[in-house]
Amino acid sequence: LASREVKEERTIINVKGVTIGGRELAVIAGPCAVESKEQLMEAAYSARQAGARLLRGGAFKPRTSPYSFQGMEEKGLELLAQTAQETNMVTVSEVIDEESLQMSLDYIDVLQIGTRNMQNFRLLKAAGKSGKPILLKRGHSATVEEWLMAAEYVMSEGNQQVILCERGIRTFETATRNTLDLSAVPLIKGLSHLPVVVDPSHATGKRDLVAPMSLAAVAAGADGLLVEMHPDPARALCDGPQSLNPREFSELMERMRPVAAAM
Ligand code: PEP
Ligand code: MN
Numbered sequence: 001l002a003s004r005e006v007k008e009e010r011t012i013i014n015v016k017g018v019t020i021g022g023r024e025l026a027v028i029a030g031p032c033a034v035e036s037k038e039q040l041m042e043a044a045y046s047a048r049q050a051g052a053r054l055l056r057g058g059a060f061k062p063r064t065s066p067y068s069f070q071g072m073e074e075k076g077l078e079l080l081a082q083t084a085q086e087t088n089m090v091t092v093s094e095v096i097d098e099e100s101l102q103m104s105l106d107y108i109d110v111l112q113i114g115t116r117n118m119q120n121f122r123l124l125k126a127a128g129k130s131g132k133p134i135l136l137k138r139g140h141s142a143t144v145e146e147w148l149m150a151a152e153y154v155m156s157e158g159n160q161q162v163i164l165c166e167r168g169i170r171t172f173e174t175a176t177r178n179t180l181d182l183s184a185v186p187l188i189k190g191l192s193h194l195p196v197v198v199d200p201s202h203a204t205g206k207r208d209l210v211a212p213m214s215l216a217a218v219a220a221g222a223d224g225l226l227v228e229m230h231p232d233p234a235r236a237l238c239d240g241p242q243s244l245n246p247r248e249f250s251e252l253m254e255r256m257r258p259v260a261a262a263m
Pocket of ligand 2 (some may be wrong): 032136202228238239
């Protein structure tokens with residue numbers, strides 16, 4: 001179902017008037033985790049002002065350590081919905097199991113399945129039944145074939161609205177958090193009709209690398225980007241070192257414009 005052999009025409013996903021996979025570059029921006037009303041509001045206003053239409057923020061955080069901040073859960077979902085309404089944005093948030101998926105249905109427009117759950121097949125099937133667009137991140141050790149098969153799980157349950165997100169893979173390199181596989185973008189676009197977005201934040205783990213990799217992703221043909229942005233990265237509860245501040249984000253959006261226009 002994900003293959004171009006089955007469907008030649010590219011899939012364009014329309015969420016409340018915001019398109020992913022169309023001519024316009026889809027930019028998803030916001031903090032790693034929803035931390036407070038003030039933090040989310042500030043992030044949303046600056047993201048929207050800079051031109052992003054999709055607001056991200058984790059309410060359920062799949063952290064490596066059980067002692068790290070785990071997210072605000074339902075309160076975080078409520079804040080996302082409320083903030084998106086005030087800023088005229090569309091929300092993207094990660095679900096980590098069937099329970100968080102069910103809880104998110106009333107609040108969230110695009111459900112994210114994270115790298116650690118890319119092969120959680122029951123969750124993929126539940127996502128397929130949800131009726132919501134799914135942002136499916138590449139597993140950090142998944143091949144392109146395995147990633148497309150994960151998309152197939154969602155689609156085979158009747159949900160054709162899948163957005164693939166390259167977020168870096170594990171290699172021997174430790175200088176960056178992961179290794180961004182930009183070649184996956186044109187590769188997937190040759191194999192599948194689904195839109196592909198790139199997450200330079202989790203791919204690199206380093207703020208200074210986010211802008212160059214964003215520009216490269218757009219030049220490689222990505223349909224959009226997922227960028228972590230925080231009003232005060234030094235005080236972020238999660239992923240501060242890779243988060244842009246609002247000024248850096250707005251500068252990136254400016255630099256991206258001519259590259260996107262050339263594509
Ligand atoms: C995230 O987007 O906040 C996240 C946890 O991403 P990933 O699943 O790619 O690590
Ligand atoms: Mn993060």
